[in-house]
Amino acid sequence: MALAQTDPTTHPNEQGVLRPSGSRAVLIDGKRASEEVVAKISEAARGLAAQGLKPGLAVILVGEDPASQVYVKSKGKAAVACGFHSVQYDLAATTSEAELLALIQKLNADQAIHGILLQLPLPGRLDPTRVIEAISPSKDVDGLHPVNSGLLAIGDLSRALIPCTPAGSMVLLDKAAKALGVDLSGSEAVVVGRSNLVGKPIAQLLLGRNATVTIAHSRTRDLPATVARADILIAAVGRPEMIRGAWIKPGALVIDVGINRVAGEGQDASGHPKTRLVGDVAFTEALDRAAAITPVPGGVGPMTIAMLMENTLRAATRIAGLGEPSL
Ligand code: NDP
Numbered sequence: 001m002a003l004a005q006t007d008p009t010t011h012p013n014e015q016g017v018l019r020p021s022g023s024r025a026v027l028i029d030g031k032r033a034s035e036e037v038v039a040k041i042s043e044a045a046r047g048l049a050a051q052g053l054k055p056g057l058a059v060i061l062v063g064e065d066p067a068s069q070v071y072v073k074s075k076g077k078a079a080v081a082c083g084f085h086s087v088q089y090d091l092a093a094t095t096s097e098a099e100l101l102a103l104i105q106k107l108n109a110d111q112a113i114h115g116i117l118l119q120l121p122l123p124g125r126l127d128p129t130r131v132i133e134a135i136s137p138s139k140d141v142d143g144l145h146p147v148n149s150g151l152l153a154i155g156d157l158s159r160a161l162i163p164c165t166p167a168g169s170m171v172l173l174d175k176a177a178k179a180l181g182v183d184l185s186g187s188e189a190v191v192v193g194r195s196n197l198v199g200k201p202i203a204q205l206l207l208g209r210n211a212t213v214t215i216a217h218s219r220t221r222d223l224p225a226t227v228a229r230a231d232i233l234i235a236a237v238g239r240p241e242m243i244r245g246a247w248i249k250p251g252a253l254v255i256d257v258g259i260n261r262v263a264g265e266g267q268d269a270s271g272h273p274k275t276r277l278v279g280d281v282a283f284t285e286a287l288d289r290a291a292a293i294t295p296v297p298g299g300v301g302p303m304t305i306a307m308l309m310e311n312t313l314r315a316a317t318r319i320a321g322l323g324e325p326s327l
Contacts, residue, residue, distance in 0.1 A: 017179045023287040028172045030299040034306035040327045045083040055316035056085035056113040063093035063123045108136040115141035115312035141311040166201040168303025176292035185210035192216045193236030235280035245285020254293040256281045
């Protein structure tokens with residue numbers, strides 16, 4: 001929803017944030033930020049190639065879920081664009097757990113592969129926990145292995161691989177904070193959502209930055225009052241525009257992780273009803289309250305794949321004994 005529709009005269013500043021005229025909030029441009037990350041990764045990968053190291057990413061897709069097929073294709077494409085070795089395994093929906101575990105063992109031992117990504121969700125008969133735990137923690141570029149969750153929980157970011165969406169959300173938050181002169185340290189942060197994939201890791205990252213963190217969820221007694229305390233608001237709920245503008249503290253920085261497809265207006269070229277994407281925050285209302293907000297689409301979404309590339313690069317340099325990549 002576009003900034004251009006909000007105000008065609010808006011201009012980006014050097015931090016990649018834009019202010020639609022008449023609105024209080026600046027928009028945090030995730031597409032631009034993701035392009036910056038990918039450019040840095042490609043440059044670092046060229047440097048590693050000169051040392052004989054080519055980061056390798058293996059993506060495993062089980063079954064034929066159309067959305068997962070699209071995601072997996074984009075991940076492979078991004079890996080190639082970064083100069084990585086990229087392989088994709090398309091497994092039948094009928095693949096047994098033993099077959100999947102055998103492939104993971106093979107990739108764990110493969111020296112050309114530094115990152116293993118298992119596209120979720122898996123077909124219902126397969127237990128994601130058992131399969132994720134079979135991935136070597138050093139190659140777990142989705143950051144979902146309990147070893148990586150544990151390292152994040154104890155604040156050991158030099159060894160953890162951090163889940164991509166939370167890591168990308170932090171990059172955008174840092175950009176907004178820098179552009180607006182906001183100090184995350186000591187701020188009140190509210191994360192709405194407590195999933196292992198998004199809510200909990202973001203809360204850990206914010207805690208690591210010395211924010212005072214509240215995690216809200218479906219049993220939170222008074223969500224509007226909880227949200228109203230937030231200098232930093234992270235919405236990771238999966239409910240279209242649930243968080244209303246009036247709940248938001250004036251001047252808050254808002255990262256909207258939600259991606260929800262809702263009915264749009266009219267029909268597309270093939271006569272199907274149009275749909276559109278919205279976040280978990282009522283965007284137009286929030287523009288009048290927040291100091292900065294990520295749009296949906298074009299906010300956190302593009303950062304997720306960029307951070308997967310960063311994790312693959314990081315895994316490769318760590319496995320090769322080169323320490324942290326310089327980005
Ligand atoms: P989950 O469904 O795993 O978690 C949703 C969380 O929201 C739960 O903790 C749930 O609480 C909480 N919740 C649900 N309803 C309410 C409510 N009424 N009030 C308060 N809290 C509520 O979702 P994910 O964390 O995987 O994803 C969240 C959103 O982020 C989704 O829209 C998803 O599409 C999007 N997403 C975007 C990505 C990106 O690349 N930008 C990547 C991953 C996700 P409880 O635990 O009590 O049930």
